[in-house]
Amino acid sequence: MPTGPMSPQDPLVIAGRAFSSRLLLGTGKFPSSAVMGAAARAAGSEIVTVALRRVDLDAGEDDDILAALDTDEILILTNTSGAVDADEAVRLARLARAAGLPDWIKLEVTPDPRYLLPDPVETLKAAEQLVAEGFVVLPYINADPVLAKRLEEAGCATVMPLGSWIGSNQGLRARAGIEIIVEQAMVPVVVDAGIGAPSHAAEAMELGADAVLVNTAIGTAADPVAMAAAFRLAVVAGRAGYRAGLPASRTDAAASSPLTGFLDDPAPASVSAAQP
Amino acid sequence: MSTTAIALTTRPDGVPDGTAAADLQEVDLAGLRVHAAMATAADVDRALGRQRRDLTDFAALLSDAAGARLEEMAALARQTTLRRFGRTMHLFAPLYLSNECVSVCTYCGFSAGNDIARRTLTPDEVAAEGTALVERGFRHLLLVAGEHARIVSKGYLRDCVAALAPVVPQVSLEVQVWDTDTYRDLVAAGADGLVVYQETYDRDTYAGVHRLGKKRNYDWRLAAPDRGAEAGMRRLGIGALFGLHDDWPADALAVAAHARALLRRWWRAEVTVSLPRLRPCAGVPAPPGTLDDRHFVQVLCALRLLLPDVGLVLSTREAPEFRDAVIPLGVTHLSAGSHTEPGGYTGPSDAEPQFSVADERSPAEVAAALRSAGYDPVWKDWQRS
Numbered sequence: 001m002p003t004g005p006m007s008p009q010d011p012l013v014i015a016g017r018a019f020s021s022r023l024l025l026g027t028g029k030f031p032s033s034a035v036m037g038a039a040a041r042a043a044g045s046e047i048v049t050v051a052l053r054r055v056d057l058d059a060g061e062d063d064d065i066l067a068a069l070d071t072d073e074i075l076i077l078t079n080t081s082g083a084v085d086a087d088e089a090v091r092l093a094r095l096a097r098a099a100g101l102p103d104w105i106k107l108e109v110t111p112d113p114r115y116l117l118p119d120p121v122e123t124l125k126a127a128e129q130l131v132a133e134g135f136v137v138l139p140y141i142n143a144d145p146v147l148a149k150r151l152e153e154a155g156c157a158t159v160m161p162l163g164s165w166i167g168s169n170q171g172l173r174a175r176a177g178i179e180i181i182v183e184q185a186m187v188p189v190v191v192d193a194g195i196g197a198p199s200h201a202a203e204a205m206e207l208g209a210d211a212v213l214v215n216t217a218i219g220t221a222a223d224p225v226a227m228a229a230a231f232r233l234a235v236v237a238g239r240a241g242y243r244a245g246l247p248a249s250r251t252d253a254a255a256s257s258p259l260t261g262f263l264d265d266p267a268p269a270s271v272s273a274a275q276p
Numbered sequence: 277m278s279t280t281a282i283a284l285t286t287r288p289d290g291v292p293d294g295t296a297a298a299d300l301q302e303v304d305l306a307g308l309r310v311h312a313a314m315a316t317a318a319d320v321d322r323a324l325g326r327q328r329r330d331l332t333d334f335a336a337l338l339s340d341a342a343g344a345r346l347e348e349m350a351a352l353a354r355q356t357t358l359r360r361f362g363r364t365m366h367l368f369a370p371l372y373l374s375n376e377c378v379s380v381c382t383y384c385g386f387s388a389g390n391d392i393a394r395r396t397l398t399p400d401e402v403a404a405e406g407t408a409l410v411e412r413g414f415r416h417l418l419l420v421a422g423e424h425a426r427i428v429s430k431g432y433l434r435d436c437v438a439a440l441a442p443v444v445p446q447v448s449l450e451v452q453v454w455d456t457d458t459y460r461d462l463v464a465a466g467a468d469g470l471v472v473y474q475e476t477y478d479r480d481t482y483a484g485v486h487r488l489g490k491k492r493n494y495d496w497r498l499a500a501p502d503r504g505a506e507a508g509m510r511r512l513g514i515g516a517l518f519g520l521h522d523d524w525p526a527d528a529l530a531v532a533a534h535a536r537a538l539l540r541r542w543w544r545a546e547v548t549v550s551l552p553r554l555r556p557c558a559g560v561p562a563p564p565g566t567l568d569d570r571h572f573v574q575v576l577c578a579l580r581l582l583l584p585d586v587g588l589v590l591s592t593r594e595a596p597e598f599r600d601a602v603i604p605l606g607v608t609h610l611s612a613g614s615h616t617e618p619g620g621y622t623g624p625s626d627a628e629p630q631f632s633v634a635d636e637r638s639p640a641e642v643a644a645a646l647r648s649a650g651y652d653p654v655w656k657d658w659q660r661s
Contacts, residue, residue, distance in 0.1 A: 114539065
């Protein structure tokens with residue numbers, strides 16, 4: 001399993017479990033399960049999301065999607081995509097558990113099939129119920145800092161704010177909200193949705209996000225496996241940059257001590273204490 | 277002596293306020309039609325260049341000026357589809373419950389006037405057909421029937437849906453239009469998709485092809501998707517049968533405007549648009565005003581560019597080579613292995629088919645063709661919870 005130079009000392013810890021990869025992978029939109037499996041290996045992802053709506057629960061491990069993933073190395077994170085309200089999301093999660101999938105649920109309550117934006121009210125309601133039932137809950141949300149704190153308080157294992165809406169590949173349009181969430185969160189922050197290029201993933205990591213989840217940009221690339229490898233590098237680079245301490249960027253050139261530099265001046269022009 | 281009022285279920289005239297049908301009446305389709313005829317290269321430039329397009333852009337994309345840039349339109353349509361849907365193609369199968377019909381529609385093999393072998397499956401037979409289809413890989417069935425309120429009654433439809441719900445996760449209906457309460461019953465029984473083609477949005481043509489029967493009521497049909505959405509149907513499928521009306525841009529504009537209105541009114545619903553073209557069936561002469569291949573492609577691409585999130589459906593009316601060629605341009609939903617005669621999946625049926633299927637490949641063959649074109653056939657896209 002590919003890891004960057006920092007990862008053994010810098011694990012991603014979610015719900016008490018340590019991961020060395022900070023790149024989560026979504027499995028929709030690929031040209032085939034075989035390509036998806038190869039991309040997962042190239043990405044080095046240890047957490048891979050699978051839509052329950054796509055899984056043939058009767059087929060079990062023989063289901064196309066699950067069979068393509070090495071479940072010894074990879075944690076399957078079932079997502080509730082398609083759920084329009086809390087009740088539906090909770091029922092889908094229970095079905096996943098009953099089918100023997102891990103208790104980890106990527107909570108997606110997206111009543112609008114156009115932008116697939118998450119319903120904050122239903123997401124919070126579902127999260128509270130699922131936490132009470134012992135699930136490990138990773139909720140997908142708009143980059144709403146207050147909602148993120150509410151979900152953290154409800155016991156969610158992470159918060160997953162979008163960069164921009166699912167499939168848009170527009171990068172971190174929600175950057176302002178993500179920055180606040182990163183500042184305030186006491187659980188890992190996974191930027192999920194809208195990451196369209198490796199540079200977006202690196203940007204999210206440089207901001208201080210703990211991980212990113214990428215799907216469309218990899219699944220619909222001309223070469224999904226190569227793109228997955230590129231994203232792996234970007235996530236490692238962005239995280240390394242963040243840990244190395246990025247200098248603050250300034251929009252204007254400035255002297256290093258514009259306000260207090262005079263105190264260090266050897267020949268002060270102003271009145272000194274010695275003067276009568 | 278007390279009297280009890282008899283509740284008459286009469287259908288109101290016109291369409292109710294607050295429906296996509298009502299919104300559609302407000303659209304200046306005539307003005308848009310003129311724009312489609314007169315659009316210039318500059319109009320087409322603007323339409324192609326915008327991120328969010330409107331009906332004026334759509335009209336420009338139907339013009340001859342746009343037709344001259346079909347390759348460019350196709351490339352953009354393909355890119356838009358790829359980003360939104362990936363390389364997936366959703367497969368479903370039509371399951372014909374009955375070819376009994378009391379309506380006279382000039383374009384359909386089931387028309388009451390046609391002397392054909394009629395058959396109606398029992399709910400048990402429907403379950404057997406459904407199981408046969410599930411064995412072939414399908415996880416989404418579209419139940420189709422002629423219009424015969426006594427034989428293909430609300431109760432019968434509910435029983436068929438209930439028989440299939442344990443067998444298959446997605447059940448859609450393409451049957452005569454019903455009131456909201458009936459749609460609610462059908463949703464409760466396990467249906468969650470409703471397909472209602474207006475056939476043609478031109479009222480005069482509509483009256484001309486619907487000679488007898490309840491289908492003559494244009495407004496009641498137009499508002500059916502609204503009633504279905506209100507009843508809880510998650511998926512709304514609409515379409516125009518190109519070849520009925522002699523002006524295809526008019527119907528293309530109307531179906532696009534109808535789709536947009538449904539998206540706004542019923543924001544939780546998934547909307548799909550289908551582009552069936554008339555094909556030969558019993559007792560019907562060659563249709564006037566046909567949509568030729570080139571213009572079909574233009575309409576398909578224009579729809580994708582106007583409606584990036586809407587599913588576009590291709591049926592087995594189209595020949596295999598044509599289907600394979602247009603799939604990359606924006607199609608997202610395909611029927612496969614279609615039998616349009618009731619009982620056709622569990623054995624040879626002597627019942628008359630609705631139309632002759634041009635693409636006779638089996639589901640496995642269609643799936644293989646998709647894979648070699650770099651697409652992932654998706655059979656299952658829902659989970660009952």
